[in-house]
Amino acid sequence: MSRQMGLLLFFSVLLLSSVFAQISYSIPEEMSKGSLVGNIAQDLGLDIKRFVSGKAKIYTRSSEEYIELNRDRGVLLVKERIDREALCTETELCALDFQIILENPMEFFTVTIQITDINDNAPTFEKGEMVFKISESVITGAKFVLHRAVDHDAGMNGVQNYELKPTDNFSLKLKSTADGHTNVQMVLQKPLDREKQEQINLVLTAVDGGEPQMSGTVQIVITVLDANDNAPVFTQQTYKAIVTENSAKGTVVATVTASDADDASNSKIHYSITNTQGNFRRIFDINTENGEVYLIGNIDFEKNKHFQIQIGANDDGGLTDSCKMIVEVQDVNDNKPEINIMSKSNVISEDAELNTVVTIINIEDLDSGENGNVKCFVNENIPFILKSSTSNFYSLVTDSELDRERASEYNITVSCSDEGVPSLSSSVTLTLQISDVNDNAPVFDRSLYEAYIVENNTPGLSIFTVKATDADWNQNARVSYILEDSSVNGVPVSSYVSVSADSGVIHAVRSLDYEQIKDFKFRVKAQDGGSPPLSSNVTVKILIQDQNDNPPQVLYPVQTGGSVVAEMVPRSADVGYLVTKVVAVDVDSGQNAWLSYKLQKATVTDKDAVKQRLTVIVEDNGQPSRSATVIVNVAVADSFPEVLSEFTDSPHDKEYNDTLTFYLVLALAVVSFLFITCLVGIISVKIYRWRQSRILYHSKLPVIPYYPPRYSDTLGTGTLQHVYNYEVCRTTDSRKSDCKFGTAASQNVLVMDPSSTGTMQRKQSDKNILDQPDSPIEDIG
Secondary structure: OHHHHOOEOOOOOEEOOOOEEEEEEEEEOOOOOOOEEEOHHHHOOOOHHHHHHOOOEEEOOOOOOOEEEEOOOOEEEEOOOOOHHHHOOOOOOOEEEEEEEEOOOOEEEEEEEEEEOOOOOOOEOOOOEEEEEEEOOOOOOOEEEEOOOEOOOOHHHOEEEEEEEOOOOEEEEEEEOOOOOEEEEEEEOOOOOOOOOOEEEEEEEEEEOOOOOOEEEEEEEEEEEOOOOOOOEEOOOEEEEEEEOOOOOOOEEEEOOEEOOOOHHHHOEEEEEOOOOOOHHHHEEEOOOOOEEEEOOOOOOOOOOEEEEEEEEEEOOOOEEEEEEEEEEEOOOOOOOEEEEEEEOOEEEOOOOOOOEEEEEEEEOOOOHHHHOEEEEEOOOOOEEEEEEEOOEEEEEEOOOOOOOOOOEEEEEEEEEEOOOOOOEEEEEEEEEEEOOOOOOOEEOOOEEEEEEEOOOOOOOEEEEOOEEOOOOHHHHOOEEEEOOOEEOOEEHHHOEEEOOOOOEEEEOOOOOOOOOOEEEEEEEEEOOOOOOOEEEEEEEEEEEOOOOOOOEEEEOOOOOOOEEEEEEOOOOOOOOOOOOOEEEOOOOHHHHOEEEEEEEEOOOOOOOOEEEEEEEEEEOOOOOOEEEEEEEEEEOOOHHHHHHHHOOOHHHHHHHHHHHHHHHHHHHHHHHHHHHHHHHHHHHHHHHHHHHHHHHHOOOOOOOOOOOOOOOOOOOOOOOOOOEEEEEOOOOHHHOEEEEEOOOOOOEEEEOOOOOOOEEOOHHHHHHHHOOOOOOOOOO
8 A cells, every 4th residue: 555655646648649649657666456557538638438439458569468457447557566677677767668549530649657666675795705815915905896786676776885894904995887886896904914814704785775775795705815916907997899699609709808917826817707787697708717708698689789797807816806898789680670550440431631540550670770760651652651650650641632433442551671781571451441422522723713894884794704613423513603692892792793503604783883993802602412512612803994984174273154263473474484283183094094284275365465365175095085174364464453454344344343442442441440459459458567567676576577479470572472382293193193282371363253343352162172182183284
């Protein structure tokens, strides 16, 4: 129960695709049979019913199954007691990998269970006793290599420390190596005296770091000899060798060499392998006389890729030296790829989506490097491909649309080859049936249709024809055309066009006007007669072409019914003096809206005449062209009397002029009265404020100066100012032309009613037209 309470429930779900996922658990070793590993259904976010309906099962390449799946509960349980040391002999990290497969639809999940170590092994020594023969002449600081203890546990549960007792003559020195092990050495710290003590007994204790702590001991027996001055010395501290897997027994891997400067028996060296962990003693041995390391067992690269052998050399005087040999195992291509069908479908619908999984395949090649690099492929000219989902797993998926009318059955051969020399390969053949459905929708021959129609067309005119085809047969291939509901400027598109259900011909329902609408879009749907029916749609764009059906419109000068519009020009005006501007627009577009101006007729007969009459024609560039005519009256005079005399010849004009004179005199009197009243008021205010300031001054209060409000002074230089400021921007399309008018202090436009007595009034409406921004305007000429 305590082990189950120590169960570490952590997992991580990595979504690899819509079919694959991975989840991890961690459990301690030695859990009892039936112990809970994890709620796999809950952790995968699946319903337990899905486990039952999908016939969930465990797939593993190992012949030994330690974990079982309870499908009804959706949980993983311990099937057999797990001994981490037996399961993972060479690695510190130990894990069980297997897959859970569900069908209908096919789903695939990878499960990794980390097996954590518990302190269930005490450190042990290979032998119960270590014997040394040490000369009494050995100097202080001499080192003697001791055999390490073996603890099959990992991490902190392995050997953590050594203790040597008693420590009268020797101390213990521990040295960590690059491979993570610890070399144990006994160092002479006090000279030996054979005459005092001929044999020394020590106890070496190895202690692990587990809870509870466990230990193991070995007896060290030291026989003190007479002087042996020199210890053996290896020519190299590290030897490297390479051996090919499957090499025959007796193959010499390498030779180590040590020398001893002593004579006689003290210089005779004996070699030995001092490794105490692993299976070195079952694979390697050494010739104690010449130092040849040779094979006594089989080497399999797939089990061990390298070895590190500890070798010792000792003379008859008891002095020793040590070195290590690193043996790299070379791989040979001795394993062909294994193809395992994890799950497959025998029938697939022809309307299956792209990348639909048909079969899940596991590929395994125990070799490494190029010998283990496997490439799989399927036979050509089939709508299926292999995709690598995760390491060593392939999915056979649909690569293109299926059509039962072309092929109702496929024989798919999956072949896998490694990259070894020579290459090894294997293959398997799958049979797949294709079921029929209405799987072809009508297809238009274009992705977008554009049609042109000239405005002012006849209603019912045939504009264009859309065409769609269906690859199915009979009723499934019968296509009908439908105009989809939409609106154009808030009006249903069906009031503009219609489409023939059988032929796809598009007709104009009404006469179209380019000035109201220039183009519009709508969609046409093609639907087959299948059950259920399939359809597709396409966008049709109707472009309306302009006709020259609008004449130019004159904006200025404004032509009134009973009044004469006149422009006043001083007699002293020079050549190039701007008399007026003729402004016109055309609502057509393109060259139909390009405007040209020409002076057709001028009644200038006498340069001294006051009244002049000009005729200007505005013409567009359409075919045929349209035009408009405007009359411009010009008054050439330096003062009003001259203008009045010219335009008041009739008795009616005289009568009207007398009436006007009366009103002018009356207005002058009113203005004079108002002026005098204002002047008196201003003087009164000034006197009042002066008196208030004097009172404030005598009262010695702070004086706040008075500043009159701002006022503007308008200066005029004549009775009728006639200065216009124009900014004219002209393009080839008059719809985009811009014209800006500067506002003058007064206008020079005179409106003279022929029926009047010469009274002159301004046309404010003309000014409003000219002041409108962004009005399209053409320049004269």
